[in-house]
Amino acid sequence: MDWREFAVQLASTARELLAQDSVDGTLRKVTESATRLIDGCEAAGILLLSKGRGAETLAPTEELVNRSDQLQARVGEGPCFDAARTGHPVFRIRDMTDEGARWPAYAPEAHALGIGSMMGFLLYTEDEDLGALNLYSRKAGTFTEVSETAGWTLASHAAVAFSSAREHAQMERAVATRHVIGEAMGILMANHDLSEKEAFDVLRRYSQEENVKLRDVARRVCERGGLPAE
Numbered sequence: 001m002d003w004r005e006f007a008v009q010l011a012s013t014a015r016e017l018l019a020q021d022s023v024d025g026t027l028r029k030v031t032e033s034a035t036r037l038i039d040g041c042e043a044a045g046i047l048l049l050s051k052g053r054g055a056e057t058l059a060p061t062e063e064l065v066n067r068s069d070q071l072q073a074r075v076g077e078g079p080c081f082d083a084a085r086t087g088h089p090v091f092r093i094r095d096m097t098d099e100g101a102r103w104p105a106y107a108p109e110a111h112a113l114g115i116g117s118m119m120g121f122l123l124y125t126e127d128e129d130l131g132a133l134n135l136y137s138r139k140a141g142t143f144t145e146v147s148e149t150a151g152w153t154l155a156s157h158a159a160v161a162f163s164s165a166r167e168h169a170q171m172e173r174a175v176a177t178r179h180v181i182g183e184a185m186g187i188l189m190a191n192h193d194l195s196e197k198e199a200f201d202v203l204r205r206y207s208q209e210e211n212v213k214l215r216d217v218a219r220r221v222c223e224r225g226g227l228p229a230e
Contacts, residue, residue, distance in 0.1 A: 001039055001146050001150060006037065006150060009036075009037055010037065010153065010154065010157065013029075013033045013037065013154070013157065014157045014161070016029055016033075017029050017030065017033075017157060017158065017161035018161050018164060020161070023162070024058075024059070026161050026162055027046050027058050027059035027162070028059045029161075030044075030046065030059065030133060030154075030158040030161070030162070031044040031045055031046060031059040031060065031061050031133070032044075032061065033154060033158075034061075034133065034135055034151070034154060035061055037150065037154055038135060038147055038150050038151050038154065039142075039146075039147055039150070040117075040137045040139070040142035040143060040147060041119075041135045041136070041137060041147075041151075042062075042136060042137050042138055043060070043061050043062045043064045043065050043135075043136040044060075044061050044065065044133065044134065044135050044136065045057050045058065045059060045060035045061065045065030045066070045068075045069065045133075045134055046058045046059050046123065046131060046132065046133055046134070047069050047080050047131070047132050047134055048130070048131050049080070049081070049130045049131075049132075050130075054073065055069055055070075055072065055073040055080075057069040057070075064113060064114060064115070064136060065134070065136065067113050068110060068113060068115060068134075068136070069134075071106060071109055071110060071113070072106055075105035075106050075109070076105075077103050077104075077105055077106050078103055078106040078110070079091050079093060079103070079118060079120055079134075080120055080132055080134060083120055083122060083130070083132055087122070087130075088122070089121065089122040089152075090119075090120070090121055090122070090148065090151075090152060091118075091119065091120045092117075092118075092119045092143055092147075092148050093117055093118040093119070093143075094117055094140065094141055094143065095116065095117060095140035095141060096110050096111045096115050096116060096117065096118065096140065097111055097140065114138050115136055115137075115138065116137055116138050116139040116140040116141075116142065117136075117137045117139065117140050117141060117142045117143050118134065118135065118136055118137070118143070119134070119135045119143045119147065119148060119151050120132050120133065120134045120135070121133045121134075121151055121152055121154075121155035122155075123155060123158060123159045123162055131162070133151075133154075133155050133158060135151060177215045177218075180215060180218045180219055180222060181200075181203065181214065181215065181218040183218070183222050184199075184203060184217070184218035184219075184221035184222050185199040185200055185203065185218075186199075187221055187222065187225060187226065188202055188203070188221065188226070188227075191225075191226055202227070203217050203218060203221070206227060
């Protein structure tokens with residue numbers, strides 16, 4: 001690998017990652033960049049693991065990635081699941097045919113899917129959620145220590161961009177939620193001659209009694225021009 005050329009391309013990629021206007025756009029740029037920058041990487045995807053939602057594949061560059069993640073979810077084992085359990089930041093599998101003892105259910109079927117070698121890099125851990133960038137090659141022995149170093153460098157930049165994109169999305173959602181709640185309060189104040197505090201208390205009480213999130217109650221008020229029961 002020409003490290004000078006890699007550094008130049010990585011710098012350009014880092015700027016492109018931060019310029020994306022959505023989380024999905026950032027993730028797609030991450031996986032596309034992996035196949036372009038990492039020698040031997042033929043496919044890439046991001047696997048999210050959470051206690052509430054289970055396994056979720058994001059921004060796969062091809063169907064092989066989906067099938068691998070679905071297989072791990074079905075058999076309950078595999079490199080990505082091990083990474084989730086241990087929190088280990090990097091894994092590299094030189095030859096999938098050598099992994100039968102470690103993953104007796106996953107490894108043979110993964111090889112049958114066409115996976116020869118594989119690498120994974122932890123992007124983030126938050127509460128009980130984990131996100132990892134996974135790289136695939138159809139050939140055994142493709143990924144080396146050099147590949148691992150390059151992949152880890154890319155993943156580090158990706159993690160920063162991913163975190164920034166998620167924070168931006170969360171802020172946008174928070175602003176939108178405040179706007180909807182404010183609009184709903186205004187409707188209740190006008191309909192029932194309430195103060196701001198009284199209108200908010202009405203929304204909060206309805207939310208608690210009906211076990212519905214406050215923002216969803218507010219959205220219903222805005223859509224219907226009042227509380228659903230009115």
